[in-house]
Amino acid sequence: MTTTESSTLFAQTWSLYDLITEHNYMFHQEIYQDVGRLLGLRQDHGRYRLLDLGCGNARYLASCLKQFPPASYQGIDLSEAALAEASHYLAACKTTVALTQGDLLDAIEAADKTWDVIFTGFAVHHLMPEEKARFFGAAARCLSENGWLIMVDVVREEQQSRENYLRDYLRSMRENWIEIPAGQLEEACTHVHAHDYPETLTTLQAMASAAGLTASRMISHYGPHYVLLFARSGMTAAIVSPGL
Ligand SMILES: C[S@@+](CC[C@H](N)C(=O)[O-])C[C@H]1O[C@@H](n2cnc3c(N)ncnc32)[C@H](O)[C@@H]1O
Numbered sequence: 001m002t003t004t005e006s007s008t009l010f011a012q013t014w015s016l017y018d019l020i021t022e023h024n025y026m027f028h029q030e031i032y033q034d035v036g037r038l039l040g041l042r043q044d045h046g047r048y049r050l051l052d053l054g055c056g057n058a059r060y061l062a063s064c065l066k067q068f069p070p071a072s073y074q075g076i077d078l079s080e081a082a083l084a085e086a087s088h089y090l091a092a093c094k095t096t097v098a099l100t101q102g103d104l105l106d107a108i109e110a111a112d113k114t115w116d117v118i119f120t121g122f123a124v125h126h127l128m129p130e131e132k133a134r135f136f137g138a139a140a141r142c143l144s145e146n147g148w149l150i151m152v153d154v155v156r157e158e159q160q161s162r163e164n165y166l167r168d169y170l171r172s173m174r175e176n177w178i179e180i181p182a183g184q185l186e187e188a189c190t191h192v193h194a195h196d197y198p199e200t201l202t203t204l205q206a207m208a209s210a211a212g213l214t215a216s217r218m219i220s221h222y223g224p225h226y227v228l229l230f231a232r233s234g235m236t237a238a239i240v241s242p243g244l
Contacts, residue, residue, distance in 0.1 A: 014057065014081045016184050021060070023179050026122070027222035028060050031152055034220045034227045036064035038150060039117070047071050048116035051142070053104040054078075054123020057085035061119065065093040070117070072096040076107045105131055108138040116144045121152040125198045132199060136211035140232065149213060149230040154198040156224070166193055169224065204228065 021028045042048060048070045052061060055075030065073065073095045077083055083099045090097045100107065104123060118139050124132060139149050156165045170189050177185055199207075205216045213230040220227045 014079065014085065016180075016188060017056070018059070019180060019184070020177065020188065023177070025173075025177050025180075027225045030220070030222055031121075031225060031227055032060040032064055035061065035119070035150060035152065036067055038148075038219060038227070038229065039064055039068040042068070042117075042148075044116060045069065049114075049144075050074070050117045050119060051108075051111075051115040052076070053108060053118065053120040054126075055086055055099070056082045056121070056123075057089055059085070059089045061121065062086075062089040062093055065090070065095060069094045072098070074098045074100070074115075076100050076102055076104050078103060105135055105138070108135065108142060111138070111142050114142050114144045114147065116147050117150060118143060118147065119150045119152075122154070124151060125153050126195050128197060129199065129203075132204075133207045133210070136207045136213060136230075139230075140208075140211040140213050143213075143232060145232070147231065149208070151204075151226075151228045151230065153226060153228070154196065154224045155204065155221070155226045156198045156200045158200050158202055160200070162197065165198060165224070166196065169196070172223070198224065201226070201228075 020026060045068050049072045050065070050070040052058060052073065052075040055061070055077050056079070058075055073090060073093065075083070075086055075098070077086070078101065080101055083101055086099055087097065104120070105127065124135060127135060143149060154169070156162065169192060173185065173189055173192070177188075180188065201218060208216055208230045212232060215231040215233055217229045218226065219229055
């Protein structure tokens with residue numbers, strides 16, 4: 001599989017993903033509320049630099065950034081169509097925006113600067129295990145001293161095989177995503193079946209730890225849709241407190 005193939009759904013029919021998220025089938029409302037709260041805990045509003053890997057159209061993150069604007073936002077995505085929409089959604093954020101078409105792993109591995117927040121939403125599960133390990137290595141290298149890696153993604157249960165994960169996820173899509181027209185639902189199912197390679201939480205934490213991101217926290221999850229936070233050393237007290 002090529003990364004170009006893995007983004008085909010988004011390149012050709014971005015409107016389908018929008019339809020899915022508008023019906024909140026992947027819990028974007030709750031998840032991005034949590035991401036916004038997380039950003040709100042940082043002490044560097046207006047000053048932090050944010051990298052968004054697999055940004056898509058940045059529609060949901062843009063709402064968080066309006067509240068807690070970074071000094072600069074850099075988005076990377078394979079899909080030209082998504083990036084065109086992202087510039088629209090990010091226009092209202094009081095920040096410097098740079099959008100680049102490209103592969104997220106290539107981009108982070110080639111980067112020669114650091115960011116205070118590296119964010120990635122529903123993109124890393126497209127990578128193979130060895131690529132995910134490289135992703136964590138590169139992200140750790142590119143985080144500033146107090147930097148955070150915020151990862152939103154689908155996660156397999158411990159002991160759950162990919163085959164069983166896909167069986168359960170596809171069943172849930174067919175049962176619950178009732179507002180998606182049948183043809184488009186099958187298109188989405190085909191995409192998930194071909195391109196989703198979620199890891200378990202333990203595996204993600206082990207990969208992060210091996211890369212030096214030894215502090216990790218599961219912020220929330222809605223079924224298999226997780227919000228995870230990784231950092232180089234101890235988290236601030238605010239993050240371990242309940243309420244997020
Ligand atoms: C499910 S969408 C997520 C969009 C947004 N981040 C969100 O949370 O809703 C996944 C995005 O990742 C992008 N993507 C997938 N693999 C990628 C890769 N290897 N490099 C860059 N972008 C990639 C797709 O083009 C798509 O825009």
